[in-house]
């Protein structure tokens with residue numbers, strides 16, 4: 001009786017109501033703000049519940065590492081997203097699968113493919129697509145948001161299948177998938193019982209079946225086209241599809257014949273890698289343009305650096321070491337307006353105990369990136385855009401040498417890319433693609449706030465208005481984009497002409 005009466009150790013957290021927990025005050029939009037608010041009240045690790053889902057929210061990097069890295073053998077599952085079908089099993093979305101053999105095979109393959117491409121700095125495709133982007137921006141600057149996402153989609157589709165023309169569709173497909181997997185998406189992700197309505201009166205289920213079927217069909221079509229080209233000998237060796245077919249041949253499958261399941265597996269593996277690299281990068285790039293327009297002082301500093309190093313030619317990866325201010329502005333953008341502000345949830349694969357508190361199998365662990373980026377001891381003045389925190393000694397995040405830091409591959413703030421066995425596989429391409437974009441745009445254009453022709457005042461930008469997806473982009477906003485000189489306009493057009501033949505425009 002005495003033992004029974006001892007209160008069980010618990011994490012702090014908001015008071016839980018019977019059955020519902022705190023579902024009533026978990027907003028579907030900008031949920032990270034609520035999690036940060038609770039972190040300020042309850043501390044760096046707290047518990048909450050939404051109906052049957054138990055959550056542990058972590059807002060301290062060390063605690064996140066203890067759980068998700070050191071105990072990665074327990075906390076590396078993925079929770080069920082109600083409105084996606086069988087995503088935990090695979091083979092469609094490796095980032096959302098549980099930790100089983102399909103996930104292991106796909107992750108290992110994607111990791112090696114990415115590492116090889118990085119060794120060659122993505123074969124110059126990032127720079128070639130950038131020349132196209134600058135040309136388009138010169139001709140039609142009002143479409144800068146569209147073009148930015150398309151740039152990211154094209155780089156990925158070129159790397160995957162040698163078909164940059166899929167870039168736009170790639171972006172749209174990623175956006176719809178993200179909608180379906182987000183709390184802000186279909187209502188069935190929050191009011192989960194609705195998902196179990198019979199299919200003939202269940203619009204969410206019908207939509208998802210159709211969406212997934214079309215996406216998988218699109219991937220398999222691209223896969224088969226690439227296979228035909230491989231057999232004819234005209235698939236470029238710098239594609240992920242080539243790498244895959246070449247491996248099959250080395251294993252003795254010279255004719256590349258496969259079962260439907262094998263094709264499905266491989267087309268999803270390449271298709272998803274291609275898909276996941278679009279909005280993850282276009283979100284930060286759109287925020288970067290916004291930040292530069294709102295902080296002319298930093299824009300000018302970066303432009304002075306670029307002009308000094310590059311002069312009349314568009315910056316490339318060759319200039320990486322010499323442009324720390326550009327890298328700092330990019331790094332600070334991703335900290336200030338995170339593209340994955342909630343983090344990506346991990347799930348406990350079995351019961352555990354941490355700091356004397358029992359954690360049940362199935363509990364969802366969220367290392368909330370928005371809050372991690374605002375820990376005052378590590379990121380003083382965290383709500384403001386302060387690139388100097390990466391450039392000046394004295395700031396906790398400063399690291400030398402500046403020829404190397406800051407970057408997105410190593411060093412400080414790597415929590416942005418998640419933890420342990422599930423860490424992001426895209427850090428290298430993020431580093432290259434954002435760098436070339438960040439430097440080339442400022443080399444070519446001056447960005448600023450738009451001025452309203454009626455009031456003469458700057459058109460305001462709501463820097464926190466986003467679409468609330470798991471991986472998000474800002475909502476449409478307006479800025480002014482002006483080419484820096486006539487001479488620069490000519491150089492941009494020359495650059496575009498140079499690559500036009502090689503790109504499929």
Ligand code: HEM
Pocket residue numbers: 094095096107110273274276277278280281284334339340343344345346416417418419420421422423424425426427429430
């Ligand atoms: C700034 C851009 C990006 C950010 C902030 C980011 C962040 C993340 C985060 C937080 C995770 C979850 C890690 C975890 O569960 O602990 C993740 C997973 C992943 N990311 Fe990224 N990512 C970015 C870009 C990319 C790109 C460009 C690619 C590929 C081209 C990519 C591929 C992946 C994959 C495949 C996973 C799943 C890993 C797994 O579950 O095994 N990411 N990313």
